[in-house]
Amino acid sequence: MAYMIEHNGGIVLFTINREEKRNAINDEVMHGFQEVLTYIRQRQDVQFLVITGAGQQSFCSGGDLSVFHALTTEDEAFHMLSKMGHILYDLATLPIPTIALVNGAAVGGGCEIATACDFRLVANHAKCGFIQGTLAITSGWGGGTYLLERGLRYDDSLKMLMDAKPYSTEKLREIGWATHIFEGESMAALEMFIQQLSSIHPSVQTAYKEIVLRKWKEHHLYERIMEEIKTCARLWESEAHHEAVQQFLTKKKGE
Numbered sequence: 001m002a003y004m005i006e007h008n009g010g011i012v013l014f015t016i017n018r019e020e021k022r023n024a025i026n027d028e029v030m031h032g033f034q035e036v037l038t039y040i041r042q043r044q045d046v047q048f049l050v051i052t053g054a055g056q057q058s059f060c061s062g063g064d065l066s067v068f069h070a071l072t073t074e075d076e077a078f079h080m081l082s083k084m085g086h087i088l089y090d091l092a093t094l095p096i097p098t099i100a101l102v103n104g105a106a107v108g109g110g111c112e113i114a115t116a117c118d119f120r121l122v123a124n125h126a127k128c129g130f131i132q133g134t135l136a137i138t139s140g141w142g143g144g145t146y147l148l149e150r151g152l153r154y155d156d157s158l159k160m161l162m163d164a165k166p167y168s169t170e171k172l173r174e175i176g177w178a179t180h181i182f183e184g185e186s187m188a189a190l191e192m193f194i195q196q197l198s199s200i201h202p203s204v205q206t207a208y209k210e211i212v213l214r215k216w217k218e219h220h221l222y223e224r225i226m227e228e229i230k231t232c233a234r235l236w237e238s239e240a241h242h243e244a245v246q247q248f249l250t251k252k253k254g255e
């Protein structure tokens with residue numbers, strides 16, 4: 001299976017399980033996200049959703065280029081981008097706290113997934129960045145919009161997007177993208193992080209999330225995300241993007 005869903009106590013753990021592709025997102029993983037989000041929204045006994053990746057090397061390497069490179073037109077790109085964009089909006093607007101347990105590299109759409117979560121616990125070897133720019137596109141699942149909502153300094157947020165490169169954990173901590181940097185076992189780091197949170201009645205957590213969701217509704221977050229996705233779809237059609245993806249795919253074969 002390209003994903004795993006585990007429900008222990010009040011925690012639902014969603015693991016992207018494609019280590020051989022550095023946990024790249026394909027349609028099966030998107031289906032898994034839809035499944036876990038539906039599961040959580042139908043229950044009252046889930047206190048946290050945690051997203052992580054299989055293995056130690058990567059949290060998620062974004063869209064699966066070997067699959068999505070076949071999307072050539074703006075419309076084809078928009079269909080895929082908006083599908084994952086809706087999934088991340090559903091994730092970001094869950095009424096419970098969401099945690100990205102960043103066990104390794106989070107790049108491209110992988111960095112968008114982590115940014116769509118409320119908290120980011122980052123392994124000290126993990127490099128994270130919005131590398132979409134190296135493929136002549138922008139973030140396309142809402143990640144740029146979520147980043148600008150996270151309260152980082154405006155110039156740090158914009159530079160992280162425009163740099164289009166993976167940042168070290170020192171930099172991720174310095175700009176405030178990383179909630180916490182950890183060494184060693186990720187599940188131990190998770191337990192430490194939620195120890196205090198889980199001692200507080202869940203109704204308090206959902207009440208605080210309601211404040212965030214109210215603000216996003218008043219500030220038309222959904223509409224702004226859809227505009228981001230439309231822009232990415234438009235850029236997707238460019239020759240520069242298709243050449244950059246081809247270069248990645250052939251470089252890998254040639255190595």
Ligand SMILES: CC[C@H](C(=O)O)C(=O)SCCNC(=O)CCNC(=O)[C@H](O)C(C)(C)COP(=O)(O)OP(=O)(O)OC[C@H]1O[C@@H](n2cnc3c(N)ncnc32)[C@H](O)[C@@H]1OP(=O)(O)O
Binds near residue numbers: 060067252
């Ligand atoms: C809006 C989101 C947007 C989208 O596509 O929808 C994006 O996410 S754009 C960004 C797409 N992602 C990338 O460009 C990242 C590409 N991958 C890498 O930069 C590296 O693989 C990295 C840093 C994640 C890990 O590097 P490492 O040296 O540890 O591993 P390898 O590069 O040797 O990769 C191992 C293996 O995995 C395959 N792989 C990795 N990432 C992807 C991917 N995103 N799509 C498809 N396949 C991927 C890579 O080709 C290797 O496969 P192999 O068959 O062993 O050659």
